[in-house]
Amino acid sequence: MASFDLVVPETAEEAIAALQTLAPGEAAPIAGGTNLLFDLEEGRIAPRRIISLRRLPWRTLDWNGGALTIGSTLPLRSLEDDPEVRRRHPGLYEAVRNVGGVALRHRATLGGNLVRSSPASDLTPMLLALDAEVDLVGPQGDRRVPLDRFLQSSRRTDLRPGELVRSVRLPEARPSAFLLQRVRPANDISQVVVAVAFASSERSWRIAVGGVPPRPTLLPEAAASLGSGRPDPAAVRRAGASAASHSALAADRRASEEYRRRVVGHLVERAVAMVSGGEGFPA
Amino acid sequence: MTAGQLRLTVNGTAVELADVPAPERLLDTLRWRMKLKGTKEGCRTGDCGACTVLVDGRTCLSCLTLAHEVDGTSVTTIEVGPEDALVGRVRAAFEAAGALQCGYCTPGFVMAIAGLLRERGTGAPREELLEGLGGNLCRCTGYTAIVRAVDALRTETP
Numbered sequence: 196m197a198s199f200d201l202v203v204p205e206t207a208e209e210a211i212a213a214l215q216t217l218a219p220g221e222a223a224p225i226a227g228g229t230n231l232l233f234d235l236e237e238g239r240i241a242p243r244r245i246i247s248l249r250r251l252p253w254r255t256l257d258w259n260g261g262a263l264t265i266g267s268t269l270p271l272r273s274l275e276d277d278p279e280v281r282r283r284h285p286g287l288y289e290a291v292r293n294v295g296g297v298a299l300r301h302r303a304t305l306g307g308n309l310v311r312s313s314p315a316s317d318l319t320p321m322l323l324a325l326d327a328e329v330d331l332v333g334p335q336g337d338r339r340v341p342l343d344r345f346l347q348s349s350r351r352t353d354l355r356p357g358e359l360v361r362s363v364r365l366p367e368a369r370p371s372a373f374l375l376q377r378v379r380p381a382n383d384i385s386q387v388v389v390a391v392a393f394a395s396s397e398r399s400w401r402i403a404v405g406g407v408p409p410r411p412t413l414l415p416e417a418a419a420s421l422g423s424g425r426p427d428p429a430a431v432r433r434a435g436a437s438a439a440s441h442s443a444l445a446a447d448r449r450a451s452e453e454y455r456r457r458v459v460g461h462l463v464e465r466a467v468a469m470v471s472g473g474e475g476f477p478a
Numbered sequence: 479m480t481a482g483q484l485r486l487t488v489n490g491t492a493v494e495l496a497d498v499p500a501p502e503r504l505l506d507t508l509r510w511r512m513k514l515k516g517t518k519e520g521c522r523t524g525d526c527g528a529c530t531v532l533v534d535g536r537t538c539l540s541c542l543t544l545a546h547e548v549d550g551t552s553v554t555t556i557e558v559g560p561e562d563a564l565v566g567r568v569r570a571a572f573e574a575a576g577a578l579q580c581g582y583c584t585p586g587f588v589m590a591i592a593g594l595l596r597e598r599g600t601g602a603p604r605e606e607l608l609e610g611l612g613g614n615l616c617r618c619t620g621y622t623a624i625v626r627a628v629d630a631l632r633t634e635t636p
């Protein structure tokens with residue numbers, strides 16, 4: 196494995212400056228490092244300098260009314276252990292606790308998961324259904340990007356040279372559910388995941404699928420078929436059928452297209468029933 | 479701001495290590511620099527849990543952790559002495575339950591269980607403790623006795 200040096204900046208400004216001292220690809224930030232060290236071990240990347248984010252004050256969880264801001268370097272285990280997150284974002288809690296094992300979640304971070312932009316991420320479909328926005332800091336200042344625009348394809352995001360993910364913002368608490376299909380229940384990569392949320396403020400549904408190349412996707416047509424409140428059984432079946440027929444479901448080495456279509460229809464129906472039958476669903 | 483000297487407390491003893499290269503994994507620092515060979519290298523990609531240690535009391539995959547990234551922390555490995563009563567209890571429960579076959583995954587399992595019990599307490603729901611072991615693989619498939627060891631720990635009074 197190639198050598199590199201490690202710098203440990205004290206502030207975001209120092210971190211951004213350190214990123215810019217080398218060409219993109221030659222300098223890489225490290226948060227939990229669980230993806231980065233895997234990629235280093237596999238020889239997929241060969242940075243000359245790694246910039247540690249461990250001293251930046253971004254291990255935060257802030258509620259502002261209904262909005263939640265999650266610091267990018269907060270370990271996933273801390274997100275999962277927060278009782279308010281579990282109560283107000285039940286789908287996000289389910290998604291987080293299915294990432295890797297406990298020891299991995301003690302170090303892995305939300306920022307790292309987004310920047311890796313893996314099509315197999317268990318987190319990004321749920322975050323899409325929650326209309327997450329990504330707060331970035333960089334040499335040209337701060338900017339906020341909808342997650343749907345931030346994620347492009349595997350390992351490709353809207354992140355510009357010198358930029359870092361500071362936090363992720365969820366605009367409102369939503370009744371939500373997360374379901375996955377895997378070969379093994381624990382510590383495996385999902386073949387398909389389904390995230391469903393009800394946006395109480397505008398009375399509309401979100402359905403997202405993931406675990407599928409090239410990236411997780413919102414399914415607005417399937418969501419629209421659920422109407423603006425608690426759907427009847429026929430509408431739930433229509434949403435499942437619409438999701439199953441969506442072109443976003445491709446094949447890869449983990450599952451065939453046909454398998455995914457069959458599974459997704461069921462998972463969408465089940466997840467919608469969980470959300471509309473849950474305690475938090477508005478009357 | 480560059481990585482320099484590395485300071486760790488390992489199993490209760492403060493150590494200062496000079497010239498640890500930036501790419502060195504905590505796993506390799508423990509095994510090759512400190513000769514603590516109890517922590518095992520399985521997959522080196524975070525899939526098997528054999529390298530699990532505690533960092534400030536929380537489980538950590540030492541193969542996916544740069545040693546310098548845990549500078550200043552307290553690291554606990556399977557070799558820890560009687561000062562860590564919880565790890566001692568988990569080791570004893572494994573012995574009593576015969577919870578090992580080839581033994582390679584055992585240090586990782588012991589540390590994973592010790593970490594979970596430290597986080598959640600011995601009164602945590604059985605389901606939660608067993609789910610919390612999902613990141614540890616036993617290639618001998620000797621899980622039944624490991625589950626027995628966990629059950630014995632649950633009924634103990636802390």
